[in-house]
Amino acid sequence: MxxxxxxxxxxxxxxxxxxxxxxxxxxxxxxxxxxxxxxxxxxxxxxxxxxxxxxxxxxxxxxxxxxxxxxxxxxxxxxxxxxxxxxxxxxxxxxxxxxxxxxxxxxxxxxxxxxxxxxxxxxxxxxxxxxxxxxxxxxxxxxxxxxxxxxxxxxxxxxxxxxxHVLIMLAIGLPIAVCVAVAGGFVLVRRALDPVERMARKAEEITQHNLSERLPVVRSGDELERLSVSLNHMISRLEEAIHGSKQFVADASHELRTPLTVMRGELESLAQDGQLRGETREALGSVLEEVERLAEIVEGLFALSRLDAGEAHSEWVRFDLTELAATTAEQMSLLAEDKRVSVACESSPAVIVAGDRARLKQVVVNLLDNAIKYTPSGGRVALSVRRDNGHAVLEIADNGVGIPADALPHVFKRFFRVDDSRSREQGGAGLGLSIVKSICTAHSAVVEVTSAPGKGSTFRIKQPLAEDAAAHSR
Ligand SMILES: Nc1ncnc2c1ncn2[C@@H]1O[C@H](COP(=O)(O)OP(=O)(O)O)[C@@H](O)[C@H]1O
Ligand SMILES: [Mg+2]
Known part of the structure; x- marks a missing residue:
């Protein structure tokens, strides 16, 4: 204690x-x-x-x-x-x-x-x-x-x-009386402080994802009741504030998508004009690149805000994760070939999971995209799906640049990039892994990464199998 x-x-x-x-x-x-x-x-x-x-x-x-x-x-x-x-x-x-x-x-x-x-x-x-x-x-x-x-x-x-005689009686009786009183006091104090313990435990559980939950309120009419009520009011205000800022990001990214699409279309058709001067074409090309990057960021933010709002559950189906991984790897092989990186997909029996197929495909795409992006040409990327005691385990390993140990805890944070200049060159916005994390959380899956700089990284996703997932979502 x-x-x-x-x-x-x-x-x-x-x-x-x-x-x-x-x-x-x-x-x-x-x-x-x-x-x-x-x-x-x-x-x-x-x-x-x-x-x-x-x-x-x-x-x-x-x-x-x-x-x-x-x-x-x-x-x-x-x-x-x-x-x-x-x-x-x-x-x-x-x-x-x-x-x-x-x-x-x-x-x-x-x-x-x-x-x-x-x-x-x-x-x-x-x-x-x-x-x-x-x-x-x-x-x-x-x-x-x-x-x-x-x-x-x-x-x-x-x-x-x-x-x-009296002294002996006191010497024996006094410690006994003190012990009894202390034991009683201990029980009383414990009972009095029990609500504090419960409040602390609940407070520990509340994160930005379950801000709708509240601390237990003891109807004792004392200071502890006041404290729990005040803390609950504070959580309500926080919930409102966080909801407001999430809503703002959702609205802003939604509103930005249309003008960006229009801009991209206009720029693309402008770039096709054969009469443009070399410099103008070059400038146009670089503006188009930045607009595409901006569109990607906005798409990422929009995806995250929809995930925050809990929309991943909308299209819940059962499907084979092995098949999803194989087709996605196939679709991305062109990108890998461009960079002369080999992508090997280990074929294995069907592993059925339940979830939003499109979202989970996004997970595989983002992880493969990173693996290819952060592996120099000549490198290898290995993708595998297997069962592991009630779970489907998807693993994407590369032998690329790796991630330094001090950056590892942050890679799933929004807009985090290990090397800003390198990532920018390669077009990353730092949202890919946070989208992966959000999708995983919505699917009761955990994502972990192990990495050694210069040797490569392995991203591992552990998701309950379909039968367990059904129990989970219930
Ligand atoms: N397979 C990998 N190998 C090395 N570094 C990686 C890998 N995957 C992610 N990272 C690092 O984590 C950062 C965050 O990844 P991500 O959220 O996908 O952003 P980005 O848009 O930069 O790809 C990346 O900028 C990169 O530095
Ligand atoms: Mg990425």
Missing amino acids: NPRSLRLRLVAWYAGVLTIVFVLLGVLTLFFLQHYLEANLLDTQAQRARQIAATLLAHAGANDEPAVRTQVENLYSPEANDRFIRITRADGQLVYASGAPKDARFDPARVPPLHSGDIDGKSRKVRGPDGSLLIAALAATGTDGTRYRVEVGAAGAPIEATLI
């Missing part, structure tokens, strides 16, 4: 943004969860500290401290419950300190004492080697006015375990 395709880029952006959003969301979730759980835990510890302060210390004096110790042990059993409880006098004298918890998560002896004077409602987090300890602190006053500090704490380990 094309890495720069809109589909891939959209999905890549979508996946990137989604991942960032999910990761941010995950981080925020963890952050707030930690704060919530820690605040909750501290709240419980603070409540316990208040209980100790209100129920035990508020009713005791300095002398009752041993009793307070036992009561705390009995009521809260901090070691068994993995709790930290410490009571100190304001002067720093220790009243009570819980022992090491049974899971040994923290060492109470190493929990640093409180320093600040005002400790009421203070909470802190002490980091130990096996995790943190969350401690809430409170001030209390005994019956004799002794001031105490109560510290109650619990291990942060369960919170950390919960956070790790």
Whole structure:
């Protein structure tokens, strides 16, 4: 798949943004969860500290401290419950300190004492080697006015375990969520861009020969519908413009034919006047030659415009291509003899094709004419017709001047001549091969050429046999 395709880029952006959003969301979730759980835990510890302060210390004096110790042990059993409880006098004298918890998560002896004077409602987090300890602190006053500090704490380990659990869930769930979202996005984008793909495929098929066809219009009411409608309008305008220019060529060539015929007739009869001076006769001869050339060009243009209009189908018959090739070669043998070029026609069994016989004869004439024209005297031209898997293949090969490789792709273009000066000398207008191509296209035939300069050229036409041609035209 094309890495720069809109589909891939959209999905890549979508996946990137989604991942960032999910990761941010995950981080925020963890952050707030930690704060919530820690605040909750501290709240419980603070409540316990208040209980100790209100129920035990508020009713005791300095002398009752041993009793307070036992009561705390009995009521809260901090070691068994993995709790930290410490009571100190304001002067720093220790009243009570819980022992090491049974899971040994923290060492109470190493929990640093409180320093600040005002400790009421203070909470802190002490980091130990096996995790943190969350401690809430409170001030209390005994019956004799002794001031105490109560510290109650619990291990942060369960919170950390919960956070790790959530983290693992996020680490597994997040990529899955991103994958599912990206797959969904991919399908959506593909569906959204599908009309573009279809439009591109159709646009690729539309050429000047099938300009009446239109791009598929998606009735989605969105930008794509607008685009397809606009492109179709553009194709309509192009169709009109091309039709107009074709019509112009057709009309012009049609209109030019009559005056040219009249001119040629007049000039020919003038040239026959025996009283003309030598120079005048010569000048007349050269004018006549140019008029003939002009008439040939006009005929060529007229033929092309009729082919463009699809008139090749008018006289569709079945006939033997071998016979057509042989008679045409026979008819052109005089021209070949003039140039001392031999034309050999390979006789073979009948190859029946369907089409406009006169037009296909024109193809053979044009190709033979070129082969003879572009082969120096003493050269050979070989013509053959054969069957080749459902096709009739007509081949005209010569050992003449050949066509340079850079000119080969252009020989079927209108008015193209490899060597303008040489062709002009030989009277070509550069329309012969484009007529061949147009006729072939109208007959579902393909024409190809292979050539080596100095060695010769071979023109090959592949046309469906009559049975297949019938299917084609249907
Ligand atoms: N058999 C061939 N050998 C060499 N060159 C050829 C041959 N057929 C065509 N060409 C080249 O292709 C050009 C186009 O041919 P065509 O359309 O028939 O025009 P033209 O009127 O010049 O014959 C010719 O001018 C010629 O240069
Ligand atoms: Mg020609």
